[in-house]
Amino acid sequence: MDFQLILAIILAAGTLIFAGLTIYAEYTKLEALESYFSQNKVICDNKRFWGRNQHIDRFHRMLVINGLLGMPKFHIKRGEVTEAELASVPLSLKRWALWPYHFGMVWIAGCMLWSILYGW
Structure with missing residues (x-):
């Protein structure tokens, strides 16, 4: 196996892992996280703006907490x-909020490596 194929497999698997982790954290841990910041003005204003329960709304609310x-x-x-x-x-709740996004940063670094090495 050459390095390009190995990197492609790792990035494809990383995409699925990142998506799964973020969706799980957004749909199961977000309300618990927001309950700890119920009196915080920044969180309340952000929740008011992104108040619908669509995926993009949950994503942006999670980004502020992150x-x-x-x-x-x-x-x-x-x-x-x-x-x-x-x-x-x-x-444990802090870890569920931070680790999916840290994993995403590593995935983005891998994509940059891919584009630099193989000129995509």
Whole structure:
């Protein structure tokens, strides 16, 4: 097997894994995450704007929570979230919010590698 075929198989499998993880997190963990930020202005405004329960709405609501959990010091300095709100979220729920998107970043890096190596 050559490297191009192996990379293509890994990227194809990564696509399915990324899609499955994000859909699972959005449909099973989003409400639990939002319950910990029920008094947060940023989350409430975002939920009001993306209030329908379509996939794109859930995706954008999850992105805001992912941003708050992914860079907590930055958002605490800006006053968008408090330390108490972040500390109230259980570690397992934080992992379900962050890991699908971290996996997606690795997948995007693999796609860039593919395009650089094979000039797609």
